[in-house]
Structures are given as structure tokens and as C-alpha cells.
Amino acid sequence: MKKIILSVLILIFSILNVNFLRADDYTDAMVKAKKKLGDAANKNNKAALLKVRGDFERILQLKKNEWMVNYYLASVDFILSYNAIEAKNNDEIKKHTESSLALLDKATDANDQFAEAWILKMAVNSNRWIYDMQSMNDIIAKQLEAKDKAKKLEPDNPRFYLIDGINTYYTPENFGGGTEKALPLLEKSWELFQTYKPKDETYPDWGKDQAAGMIAMCYIKDDKLDEAKKWMDKGLDAMPESGFLKNYVQKQYDEKAKK
Numbered sequence: 001m002k003k004i005i006l007s008v009l010i011l012i013f014s015i016l017n018v019n020f021l022r023a024d025d026y027t028d029a030m031v032k033a034k035k036k037l038g039d040a041a042n043k044n045n046k047a048a049l050l051k052v053r054g055d056f057e058r059i060l061q062l063k064k065n066e067w068m069v070n071y072y073l074a075s076v077d078f079i080l081s082y083n084a085i086e087a088k089n090n091d092e093i094k095k096h097t098e099s100s101l102a103l104l105d106k107a108t109d110a111n112d113q114f115a116e117a118w119i120l121k122m123a124v125n126s127n128r129w130i131y132d133m134q135s136m137n138d139i140i141a142k143q144l145e146a147k148d149k150a151k152k153l154e155p156d157n158p159r160f161y162l163i164d165g166i167n168t169y170y171t172p173e174n175f176g177g178g179t180e181k182a183l184p185l186l187e188k189s190w191e192l193f194q195t196y197k198p199k200d201e202t203y204p205d206w207g208k209d210q211a212a213g214m215i216a217m218c219y220i221k222d223d224k225l226d227e228a229k230k231w232m233d234k235g236l237d238a239m240p241e242s243g244f245l246k247n248y249v250q251k252q253y254d255e256k257a258k259k
């Protein structure tokens with residue numbers, strides 16, 4: 001009898017140990033993949049983005065926090081959609097956008113309390129204006145749903161204000177957008193980034209450099225280049241390797257400075 005009990009205990013501890021190892025494997029894999037994703041995004045390296053997408057696909061096989069992994073897969077597809085926007089390839093924009101939205105739906109279906117997925121839906125749905133204008137009512141409804149859900153879940157999440165600010169920046173003034181209305185949202189995002197801490201190391205932590213960069217973009221658009229430069233410097237102090245600041249925002253600044 002003692003031998004049977006001992007065997008059962010050994011089996012239980014073996015199972016528990018395997019689960020602990022899997023948890024460690026998951027965390028380790030996620031942190032490494034997150035780092036690769038950040039590097040690939042900063043370098044705007046499509047091949048590296050596709051490679052890290054494969055890394056997240058393999059993490060799905062661990063069957064742990066799949067809603068979180070699907071969020072990162074959606075993030076990769078969203079970045080790929082921006083590459084397609086730069087290339088003016090509407091077929092690729094649609095392909096990556098629809099893939100990103102489908103993955104985010106999986107994330108929120110599995111965990112509708114995950115604010116980050118709703119925040120990213122706010123951003124990704126904006127792409128649909130490029131290729132799906134006839135679905136205007138649906139796009140607006142989906143964006144409002146995501147915005148309401150995100151704000152209720154995490155009203156102090158800096159990425160919520162960042163995406164809301166970006167969407168407002170690119171919305172024409174006669175439709176309620178423009179730099180005057182975007183700037184307070186972006187400044188709120190920057191303010192919240194100073195104290196915001198992710199729940200753990202697998203959670204999203206991106207966006208601080210983008211908040212500074214978008215504030216700079218507002219000032220560039222309004223011909224206030226001295227203010228723009230201050231915010232570009234703030235962003236680079238926070239994230240020296242920021243591809244968004246060093247490439248995209250700097251290019252806009254240089255073009256405006258020549259005029």
C-alpha cells in the first residue's frame with residue numbers, strides 16, 4: 001500500500017513539475033519572441049517579422065494563454081499591413097488586416113477582459129477605410145465597440161490614448177479629427193507611460209516612443225518645429241532604437257524643415 005501511495009505521489013509531482021517547466025518554457029519563449037518582434041518592427045524588416053510570426057505560431061503549441069499569443073500574431077500581421085500601406089498594395093493590406101482582426105477575435109473570444117486586444121482592434125479596424133469604404137457603418141461600429149470595451153477595462157492604459165490619438169490625428173477636422181483634438185490624447189498617453197507597468201513580462205509594453213513621435217507629428221503638421229524636435233528627443237531618450245522616430249518622424253520633420 002505504501003508503495004502504491006508513493007508511486008501516485010511521484011506521478012503527481014512529476015506532472016506538476018512538467019507543468020512548471022511548460023510555464024517557464026512559455027514565459028521564456030514569449031519574452032524572446034517579444035524582443036525579436038520589437039527589433040524587427042524597429043528595422044521594418046519583413047523577413048524578420050515573418051520569422052518571428054513563426055516563433056509565435058510554435059508557442060501556440062504549448063497551449064498556454066493562447067489569447068495572448070494570438071494577440072502577438074495579430075500584432076505582427078498589423079505591422080505587415082503597414083508595410084503594405086507603404087507599398088500601396090491594397091490586396092496585401094486587406095490580407096494582413098483581415099488576418100489580424102480574425103486573430104484578435106480569437107483573443108477576445110477566449111478572454112474578453114484582455115484590454116490590449118480591444119485596443120489593437122481600434123487600430124487595425126482603421127485600415128479597413130483603405131480598402132472597404134462601402135462598409136463604413138460596420139467599421140465605425142467595430143471601432144466604437146473596441147474603444148468602449150478597452151476604456152472600461154483599462155481606463156489608464158497609455159496605449160488606449162495612443163491609438164485613440166492616432167485615429168483622431170488621421171481623421172479629417174470636419175469629421176472631428178485633426179491635430180488640435182489629437183494632441184491632448186497623445187499627451188495623456190505620454191503622461192500615463194511614465195508610471196504604467198505591464199502585469200508581467202509577457203504583456204505588451206510597446207508605444208512610448210510612438211506617443212512622443214505622434215506628439216512631434218502634431219507639431220510638425222502645425223509648423224512648430226522647435227516643439228517637434230523637443231518631443232523627438234524625448235522619445236529617443238526613452239527608446240534610442242525607435243525606428244518610428246528615427247525613420248518616419250525624422251523624415252516628416254526634415255521635409256517640413258526644407259520648406
